[in-house]
Amino acid sequence: MTSADLLRFVLLLPLVGAVLNGVAPLFLENLRTRETLLGTIGTAVVGIPFVLAVYLFVTFGGEPVVADYFTWMAAGDLNLSFAYRVDQLSLLMTLVVTGVGGVIHFYSIGYMHGDEGYWRFFAYLNLFIFAMLNLVLANNLPVLFLGWEGVGLCSYLLIGFWYTDLSNSTAANKAFIVNRVGDFAFLVAMFLVFQELGSLSFDVLLAEGPGLPEATLNWIVFLLFVGATGKSAQIPLFVWLPDAMAGPTPVSALIHAATMVTSGLYLLARLSALVLGTPVVMMIVAVVGAATALMAATIAIAQDDIKRVLAYSTVSQLGYMFMAAGVGAFFVAIFHVVTHAFFKACLFLGSGSVIHGMEEVEHGLEERGRDTSDFDPQDMRTMGGLAEYMPATRMTYLLATLAISGIPLTAGFFSKDEILFKAFEYGYDGQTYAMAVWVVGVLTAVLTAFYMMRSYMLTFEGEPRWPLPDQLTPHESPSTMTGPLWALGTLSVVGGFIGLPAVIQGGDWNWIHHYLGAKYGGPVAEASVHGHVPLALEWGLILLSSVIALGTVYYTWRVYSAQGLAYDAALQQRLQGLYQTWDDAYYWDEFYDGVVVDSLINGIGRKGFAAFDTAVVDGAVNGVADAAQNASGLLRRVQTGLVQNYALALTLGAALLVGLMLYGI
Amino acid sequence: MDVAPNWYLALSAVLFTIGTFGVLFRRNAIVVLMSVELMLNAVNLTLVTFSQSMGDPSGQMLVFFSIAVAAAEAAVGLAIVIAIFRSKVTVDITEIHLFKH
Numbered sequence: 001m002t003s004a005d006l007l008r009f010v011l012l013l014p015l016v017g018a019v020l021n022g023v024a025p026l027f028l029e030n031l032r033t034r035e036t037l038l039g040t041i042g043t044a045v046v047g048i049p050f051v052l053a054v055y056l057f058v059t060f061g062g063e064p065v066v067a068d069y070f071t072w073m074a075a076g077d078l079n080l081s082f083a084y085r086v087d088q089l090s091l092l093m094t095l096v097v098t099g100v101g102g103v104i105h106f107y108s109i110g111y112m113h114g115d116e117g118y119w120r121f122f123a124y125l126n127l128f129i130f131a132m133l134n135l136v137l138a139n140n141l142p143v144l145f146l147g148w149e150g151v152g153l154c155s156y157l158l159i160g161f162w163y164t165d166l167s168n169s170t171a172a173n174k175a176f177i178v179n180r181v182g183d184f185a186f187l188v189a190m191f192l193v194f195q196e197l198g199s200l201s202f203d204v205l206l207a208e209g210p211g212l213p214e215a216t217l218n219w220i221v222f223l224l225f226v227g228a229t230g231k232s233a234q235i236p237l238f239v240w241l242p243d244a245m246a247g248p249t250p251v252s253a254l255i256h257a258a259t260m261v262t263s264g265l266y267l268l269a270r271l272s273a274l275v276l277g278t279p280v281v282m283m284i285v286a287v288v289g290a291a292t293a294l295m296a297a298t299i300a301i302a303q304d305d306i307k308r309v310l311a312y313s314t315v316s317q318l319g320y321m322f323m324a325a326g327v328g329a330f331f332v333a334i335f336h337v338v339t340h341a342f343f344k345a346c347l348f349l350g351s352g353s354v355i356h357g358m359e360e361v362e363h364g365l366e367e368r369g370r371d372t373s374d375f376d377p378q379d380m381r382t383m384g385g386l387a388e389y390m391p392a393t394r395m396t397y398l399l400a401t402l403a404i405s406g407i408p409l410t411a412g413f414f415s416k417d418e419i420l421f422k423a424f425e426y427g428y429d430g431q432t433y434a435m436a437v438w439v440v441g442v443l444t445a446v447l448t449a450f451y452m453m454r455s456y457m458l459t460f461e462g463e464p465r466w467p468l469p470d471q472l473t474p475h476e477s478p479s480t481m482t483g484p485l486w487a488l489g490t491l492s493v494v495g496g497f498i499g500l501p502a503v504i505q506g507g508d509w510n511w512i513h514h515y516l517g518a519k520y521g522g523p524v525a526e527a528s529v530h531g532h533v534p535l536a537l538e539w540g541l542i543l544l545s546s547v548i549a550l551g552t553v554y555y556t557w558r559v560y561s562a563q564g565l566a567y568d569a570a571l572q573q574r575l576q577g578l579y580q581t582w583d584d585a586y587y588w589d590e591f592y593d594g595v596v597v598d599s600l601i602n603g604i605g606r607k608g609f610a611a612f613d614t615a616v617v618d619g620a621v622n623g624v625a626d627a628a629q630n631a632s633g634l635l636r637r638v639q640t641g642l643v644q645n646y647a648l649a650l651t652l653g654a655a656l657l658v659g660l661m662l663y664g665i
Numbered sequence: 666m667d668v669a670p671n672w673y674l675a676l677s678a679v680l681f682t683i684g685t686f687g688v689l690f691r692r693n694a695i696v697v698l699m700s701v702e703l704m705l706n707a708v709n710l711t712l713v714t715f716s717q718s719m720g721d722p723s724g725q726m727l728v729f730f731s732i733a734v735a736a737a738e739a740a741v742g743l744a745i746v747i748a749i750f751r752s753k754v755t756v757d758i759t760e761i762h763l764f765k766h
Contacts, residue, residue: 640762641762641763642758642759642762643758643761644688644689644690644697644758644759647688647689648689651685651689
């Protein structure tokens with residue numbers, strides 16, 4: 001079988017799963033509770049594509065394979081087909097999507113146990129995988145956009161999965177609407193590309209795109225980047241991601257940490273040849289990334305909801321990836337996408353396991369007749385000491401925490417260090433902004449280690465803080481949940497070796513660089529750097545990162561094991577207004593509420609345009625209707641109902657025709 | 666006695682015109698039906714005239730069919746008039762305007 005045939009299965013199996021899980025139980029109600037069946041189908045249709053993707057990965061020959069299945073639409077100059085592209089970048093992303101996706105599907109079998117919408121959940125999740133594969137495998141912008149919108153839709157459906165709670169549907173709406181702003185920019189960029197190049201295929205775009213006039217190219221890349229800020233949750237469009245945590249935890253792990261939110265990065269990496277031609281936009285990308293990273297990291301410090309900490313952490317890590325893209329190191333951005341998929345998925349699944357345990361406590365309290373309306377199973381302030389009751393969750397959470405903090409030799413260390421180094425190298429080469437980005441990156445690394453360690457300490461260490469800790473204890477989650485945790489936890493530790501920096505090994509064999517880099521025949525271009533950072537300095541930077549990570553983790557561990565929650569209070573006391581600002585997430589939501597919703601929509605929109613709306617828009621619509629009614633009112637008098645009148649008209653008409661034939665033409 | 670075809674045609678035209686005006690302006694449905702018959706037979710007369718002058722008997726054949734069909738049509742037309750008369754108790758055509766908007 002050729003790769004094109006195999007690819008068909010990779011793409012279509014998740015869709016088949018979505019249909020099986022989503023349509024069949026719609027009509028056969030007794031299927032809805034067959035959890036094992038539904039879960040197995042759901043997991044298999046992601047697991048099998050993963051195996052196929054591994055096969056494709058192993059047998060990949062080095063030359064991109066384009067599979068053109070059929071024409072989607074053809075109109076004039078526009079000729080679009082469902083064409084997919086297998087190359088190093090799409091293969092790597094496919095492996096992450098199906099691999100991490102498969103693990104999370106497996107985890108969901110246990111996590112969603114007993115939920116009424118079990119079947120719906122797996123249908124949406126499968127549909128998401130289908131859309132995501134379309135996104136990463138597309139060979140032209142519209143198919144990518146199809147996947148882009150598809151993942152947005154699935155994200156909306158899954159955030160609002162428990163739709164009976166109004167706040168969940170509101171969060172889903174928010175995610176959808178905010179993403180729409182970015183999608184609009186993406187669309188405009190596509191129009192521009194089509195206008196300039198007459199084609200939307202990546203082959204043409206990458207070959208002829210860099211030759212476009214600089215102003216045009218700037219606009220295209222900038223608009224694509226705006227699209228990416230929506231999906232990948234960057235300033236100013238990141239506000240939807242923290243609220244997206246309203247969805248079930250596996251969704252947060254899969255969509256809002258590991259895969260969907262990285263699609264913006266994928267887009268930039270896929271079009272890296274274009275992005276490199278626009279130094280101005282690259283600077284914007286790097287600065288936005290750095291600002292987002294720092295801002296989200298500070299917000300994460302002040303959060304008490306375990307999932308919100310992870311959500312802001314995701315925003316922050318995505319900021320890191322954009323930093324890398326902004327200094328032209330796209331392969332490093334993809335490297336961080338991969339390692340981040342491992343440890344952040346692990347953290348989210350771990351938090352899901354914790355929430356599972358805390359819900360058990362909540363049910364216990366209810367049985368004892370306690371009022372649980374104040375009890376929030378996601379609030380870290382009610383946790384503490386879970387290490388004793390949930391050892392597997394604790395160990396994997398700790399591993400992933402160490403990885404994201406950048407403890408040497410873990411996955412996060414290699415990828416984050418590479419990002420910082422690339423920023424430094426670019427700055428060393430004379431790009432001042434990259435140096436500023438590097439400083440922000442280092443500062444963010446400190447904050448990352450702090451807030452992640454804080455979340456670990458508050459959750460797992462210290463004394464239990466929930467009511468009745470003597471009588472009520474949570475239990476470790478079933479092995480269908482801890483298994484995936486161990487798999488991802490292990491990858492969080494060893495996953496970084498795919499990008500072992502050249503300087504550490506002494507040679508020049510950074511696998512992911514060689515695999516993806518355009519220098520070595522891969523699809524991902526990179527900025528060329530002239531000046532070389534001295535070896536000693538390079539080692540110094542690695543040492544600096546290590547010291548920062550180890551030092552911060554140690555410090556955080558010490559203060560939180562000694563003081564626990566009291567340290568939060570102390571921090572709040574010391575930072576006063578700043579802490580409050582972090583706690584309120586820099587008032588972005590209030591800003592949007594005030595400026596966009598109140599002023600623009602309610603103010604100018606509702607009031608300012610009301611007159612215009614009544615006079616012009618309604619006037620035109622009603623005017624046409626009235627004109628038609630009046631005209632027909634006159635015309636209907638003809639319908640007298642008297643046959644003789646009609647006959648007279650007929651006769652006169654016939655006479656007229658005969659007259660014309662005799663004397664006329 | 667040999668009469669020129671033009672006379673027959675003139676007679677036919679006169680009959681047709683009388684029929685047409687009858688259809689258009691008479692108010693009694695029965696008279697309207699009779700006027701329709703008049704128009705029909707005016708055309709039949711034209712057909713026979715041309716058939717005779719051109720020596721082709723197929724025109725005459727056509728007239729037989731036309732008369733047969735006209736008989737059927739008259740029967741249906743009268744049946745409709747009777748049905749309307751039963752419900753409306755009038756055959757005044759200006760009173761019958763169910764097609765009015």
